[in-house]
Amino acid sequence: MFDLVWLIPSFPLAGVLINGLLGRTIEERNKSLVHWIACGAVGLSFLVTLGIFLQLLELPAEKRLYDFTWFTWISAGEFSASIGYLIDPLSMFYCMFVTGVGFLIHVYSIGYMWHDEEGYYRYFAYLNLFMFSMINLVLADNFLLMFLGWEGVGVCSYLLIAYWFSDLANAVAGKKAFITNRVGDFFFAIGLLLMVTYLGEHGVWSLKFTDVFANASLMSPNLITLICLLFFLGCTAKSAQIPLYIWLPDAMAGPTPVSALIHAATMVTAGIYFVARCNILYSMSPLAMGVVAVVGALTALLAATIALTQNDIKRVLAYSTVSQLGYMFLGLGVGAFAAGIFHVLTHSFFKALLFMCSGCVIHAMSGEQDMRNMGGLRQKMPITFYTMLIGTLAIAGFPGFSGFFSKDEILWKVFSSGPGASFLWPIAILTAALTAFYMFRLIFMTFFNECRASEEVQHHIHEAPRSMTAPLVILAFLSIFGGVIGIPASLGGNNLVEHFLDPVMGLGAGKLLQSASGTSMVQGSAHAVALHSVELEHTLMIITTGIVFLGILVAYTMYMRNRSLPDTFAAKSPSTYRMLLNKWYVDELYEKTVINPLHSISVFFWKGIDVVVIDGLVNGTAAFFMKCGVVSRAAQSGYVQRYAVSFLVGVFALIAYYMYVR
Amino acid sequence: MTDYQSIYLALSAILFAIGVLGVIVRKDAIVVFLCIEIMLGAVNLAFVTFARANQSAEGLFMVMCIMAVAGAEAAVGLAIFVLLYRKTGTINIDKFNLLKY
Amino acid sequence: MELIATLVCGGAAVAAALLVILSRNTVHSALWMVANCLVLAVLFLLLNSQFIAVLQVIVYAGAIMMFIIYAIMMLNLRVSDDEGDVRKSLFTGRFAVLCLFFLSLLILGVGLSPMAVKGDMFPLAVSTIGEVNLIANYIFLQGLCPFELVSVLLTAAVVGAVYLARKD
Numbered sequence: 053m054f055d056l057v058w059l060i061p062s063f064p065l066a067g068v069l070i071n072g073l074l075g076r077t078i079e080e081r082n083k084s085l086v087h088w089i090a091c092g093a094v095g096l097s098f099l100v101t102l103g104i105f106l107q108l109l110e111l112p113a114e115k116r117l118y119d120f121t122w123f124t125w126i127s128a129g130e131f132s133a134s135i136g137y138l139i140d141p142l143s144m145f146y147c148m149f150v151t152g153v154g155f156l157i158h159v160y161s162i163g164y165m166w167h168d169e170e171g172y173y174r175y176f177a178y179l180n181l182f183m184f185s186m187i188n189l190v191l192a193d194n195f196l197l198m199f200l201g202w203e204g205v206g207v208c209s210y211l212l213i214a215y216w217f218s219d220l221a222n223a224v225a226g227k228k229a230f231i232t233n234r235v236g237d238f239f240f241a242i243g244l245l246l247m248v249t250y251l252g253e254h255g256v257w258s259l260k261f262t263d264v265f266a267n268a269s270l271m272s273p274n275l276i277t278l279i280c281l282l283f284f285l286g287c288t289a290k291s292a293q294i295p296l297y298i299w300l301p302d303a304m305a306g307p308t309p310v311s312a313l314i315h316a317a318t319m320v321t322a323g324i325y326f327v328a329r330c331n332i333l334y335s336m337s338p339l340a341m342g343v344v345a346v347v348g349a350l351t352a353l354l355a356a357t358i359a360l361t362q363n364d365i366k367r368v369l370a371y372s373t374v375s376q377l378g379y380m381f382l383g384l385g386v387g388a389f390a391a392g393i394f395h396v397l398t399h400s401f402f403k404a405l406l407f408m409c410s411g412c413v414i415h416a417m418s419g420e421q422d423m424r425n426m427g428g429l430r431q432k433m434p435i436t437f438y439t440m441l442i443g444t445l446a447i448a449g450f451p452g453f454s455g456f457f458s459k460d461e462i463l464w465k466v467f468s469s470g471p472g473a474s475f476l477w478p479i480a481i482l483t484a485a486l487t488a489f490y491m492f493r494l495i496f497m498t499f500f501n502e503c504r505a506s507e508e509v510q511h512h513i514h515e516a517p518r519s520m521t522a523p524l525v526i527l528a529f530l531s532i533f534g535g536v537i538g539i540p541a542s543l544g545g546n547n548l549v550e551h552f553l554d555p556v557m558g559l560g561a562g563k564l565l566q567s568a569s570g571t572s573m574v575q576g577s578a579h580a581v582a583l584h585s586v587e588l589e590h591t592l593m594i595i596t597t598g599i600v601f602l603g604i605l606v607a608y609t610m611y612m613r614n615r616s617l618p619d620t621f622a623a624k625s626p627s628t629y630r631m632l633l634n635k636w637y638v639d640e641l642y643e644k645t646v647i648n649p650l651h652s653i654s655v656f657f658w659k660g661i662d663v664v665v666i667d668g669l670v671n672g673t674a675a676f677f678m679k680c681g682v683v684s685r686a687a688q689s690g691y692v693q694r695y696a697v698s699f700l701v702g703v704f705a706l707i708a709y710y711m712y713v714r
Numbered sequence: 715m716t717d718y719q720s721i722y723l724a725l726s727a728i729l730f731a732i733g734v735l736g737v738i739v740r741k742d743a744i745v746v747f748l749c750i751e752i753m754l755g756a757v758n759l760a761f762v763t764f765a766r767a768n769q770s771a772e773g774l775f776m777v778m779c780i781m782a783v784a785g786a787e788a789a790v791g792l793a794i795f796v797l798l799y800r801k802t803g804t805i806n807i808d809k810f811n812l813l814k815y
Numbered sequence: 816m817e818l819i820a821t822l823v824c825g826g827a828a829v830a831a832a833l834l835v836i837l838s839r840n841t842v843h844s845a846l847w848m849v850a851n852c853l854v855l856a857v858l859f860l861l862l863n864s865q866f867i868a869v870l871q872v873i874v875y876a877g878a879i880m881m882f883i884i885y886a887i888m889m890l891n892l893r894v895s896d897d898e899g900d901v902r903k904s905l906f907t908g909r910f911a912v913l914c915l916f917f918l919s920l921l922i923l924g925v926g927l928s929p930m931a932v933k934g935d936m937f938p939l940a941v942s943t944i945g946e947v948n949l950i951a952n953y954i955f956l957q958g959l960c961p962f963e964l965v966s967v968l969l970t971a972a973v974v975g976a977v978y979l980a981r982k983d
Contacts (some may be wrong), residue, residue, distance in 0.1 A: 691807070725829070744844075758859075772953065772958075789973065792882065
């Protein structure tokens with residue numbers, strides 16, 4: 053079955069080609085065929101993934117690595133790159149939830165996009181293209197193919213954010229996403245080129261993961277640090293960390309299923325995947341790991357503070373995504389690679405669920421997205437309410453739900469990560485509290501109390517159709533029970549996830565133990581192994597749970613009991629409130645420091661050089677020749693006598709020549 | 715002064731020059747035409763002189779041809795002048811610069 | 816004797832030509848042109864070309880000049896309107912002076928160059944060169960083709976002139 057791995061990306065590709073090229077005719081004949089093709093393609097991919105995954109499980113742990121080379125892509129002298137797929141625990145783990153959650157979102161999109169006028173087939177073609185790129189990213193066995201998928205998901209993100217491009221704001225948001233991603237990709241590409249050049253000098257002309265990691269020690273530690281940091285810059289753009297997270301909140305301009313799929317579950321986790329895949333490289337560079345951890349923690353806190361004050365339901369979820377991604381990077385940064393990946397899995401479940409529920413709410417409210425105009429939807433949309441509540445409990449980290457186990461694992465690993473813990477752990481805990489608070493704020497504002505919408509909007513409120521609620525129910529189920537596979541040993545579970553990912557991540561941990569260079573924030577797992585005290589872990593779990601309850605309680609008080617409290621707080625510290633509401637003015641800062649200077653330089657090059665110099669040169673040449681023509685025209689005056697004079701001059705010249713020269 | 719041929723040739727040259735001058739300076743088309751005839755006459759003189767000097771009849775034959783051509787040219791040219799006069803009412807060649815750029 | 820005749824006729828020819836280009840009245844120009852043609856005929860006679868002299872009188876002075884005078888009468892030209900563009904006449908005037916200067920250089924060069932033909936003017940043996948039978952011999956033996964072509968040219972000219980001048 054392993055040799056059929058090429059089918060996984062091929063099905064969505066076939067979907068793209070059919071829907072993209074023939075979509076218009078298909079849509080005219082039989083509109084539902086469009087979504088049958090698209091969802092069928094992803095569904096088939098999921099089935100193949102499932103088959104390969106089960107077959108992988110049958111193998112013993114050391115043998116779980118299979119490299120399938122499809123065909124050679126580039127062959128230039130000593131360097132060659134091929135299209136090949138790597139079947140190992142990490143890639144299969146990722147592929148499972150990418151195709152699975154992707155399939156559920158495809159089904160949800162049927163109901164959401166059915167009544168849209170602007171091209172049903174176009175949407176599904178883009179969505180399938182995205183799946184194709186993401187699967188390539190995740191399954192690739194070399195850096196180059198992975199980068200192809202990386203860029204591909206960026207393109208699809210742009211296409212889908214700007215899906216309703218007739219509204220200029222959406223197009224601008226799409227452009228912002230793409231350009232920010234490109235900035236990150238630029239640094240990513242520099243890192244890639246550095247790596248391939250340096251390794252090539254030592255004779256290793258291959259970009260396959262296995263080859264690069266085996267020969268990683270050929271590079272000096274400083275070079276590895278530099279490469280890791282460059283890669284991480286690319287990841288900050290893709291996975292929305294400081295400094296390049298600015299595109300994600302604006303990306304909410306796209307349809308909600310897009311937000312659910314791309315900006316919650318799959319594309320933004322590409323950065324996490326990449327860092328986890330390169331865990332060997334990162335483990336060799338404690339500085340890079342430290343940077344990853346610190347950036348992750350700070351992003352988590354920053355995004356959480358901004359989410360406290362946002363009034364748009366999708367914006368809150370967007371900042372919540374940024375915050376949770378920060379968590380994942382924090383986990384990766386302290387060496388807990390498996391914990392980070394586990395959080396990716398659970399986050400994909402509940403974040404996709406939350407976005408889809410918000411989509412149902414927006415759909416029911418006829419496009420209203422401001423939470424201040426919602427309320428009291430609990431009775432009218434029960435399924436949505438209950439599934440969204442489950443998702444919220446999961447993201448807040450309520451005990452027993454999947455989010456609790458994954459978040460707790462990360463918090464434990466952060467706490468026991470050595471010298472950095474005293475800085476990182478309080479930030480993480482504070483963020484957890486804020487997360488609980490603003491998520492429940494969202495729930496209370498949207499579903500409880502009286503309905504603050506207008507009369508006609510209230511008439512239209514209805515529960516979503518079955519095609520939209522079925523995925524909600526499935527994801528809610530997974531949000532509750534999906535954490536079972538990761539229950540840590542301290543609670544009696546087996547931590548299947550960690551053991552499963554050991555062959556890929558365990559090497560990283562091994563390197564971690566070996567690297568002894570100086571002060572590192574992340575002598576991590578060594579400490580973790582040493583301090584494996586169950587009581588300490590339980591104490592931390594109780595603290596976390598307490599913090600979560602505190603957050604929920606505060607939210608309850610402020611939005612259910614004493615409804616004037618939010619305004620009181622806002623009035624007491626207006627500058628802080630405004631700062632948080634305006635996202636810490638980061639966008640404006642970027643505008644002033646980066647965008648405006650670039651704009652001025654561009655304008656100078658345009659008006660000063662392009663128009664004056666280059667156009668002047670070209671037009672000047674033409675004008676010069678025209679002037680020559682104008683001057684020469686005078687010779688043709690139309691007067692016969694003048695012509696006779698010119699005859700005469702010629703005759704004289706001839707005669708003079710014959711007489712005096714010859 | 716046994717060199718009479720030079721006198722005839724010099725005379726021919728002077729007459730030719732006068733003809734050229736007339737063509738360039740005068741504005742009236744008929745007068746320009748007359749000056750062309752002066753030029754042709756001067757050339758005839760030169761031809762006859764050379765025929766006399768070289769003892770051959772070729773030069774004289776050439777003169778005959780030139781006269782025939784002058785006659786033909788006079789006919790067609792004057793017909794054109796008449797036509798021009800009919801169309802525009804003037805025969806001043808300064809007025810005819812329609813072929814300018 | 817011939818020298819005096821040559822010089823007198825030469826002077827007359829030059830004077831007539833000058834008067835052609837200097838007359839204000841077009842008819843006067845035409846009449847001076849007739850005079851010029853007649854003087855040229857005399858010059859031809861001095862060169863022993865009787866046939867050509869007669870031809871000159873009959874064809875040139877008789878036919879062509881009459882034709883031109885008919886045209887002048889038809890166009891009703893009296894005083895030629897020589898006002899025109901002041902700038903243009905200055906240009907052409909100056910140029911004419913210039914060309915005369917160069918022509919004089921030319922003549923000088925011809926005169927001073929070793930190519931000028933020297934020799935006795937009136938050797939007795941060839942005083943019959945202008946006789947008609949010699950010319951006729953040449954025409955009908957060696958110059959037959961050009962002769963016929965000239966007649967074709969004349970026919971074409973006639974046709975052209977008739978077509979151009981018809982009244983429509």
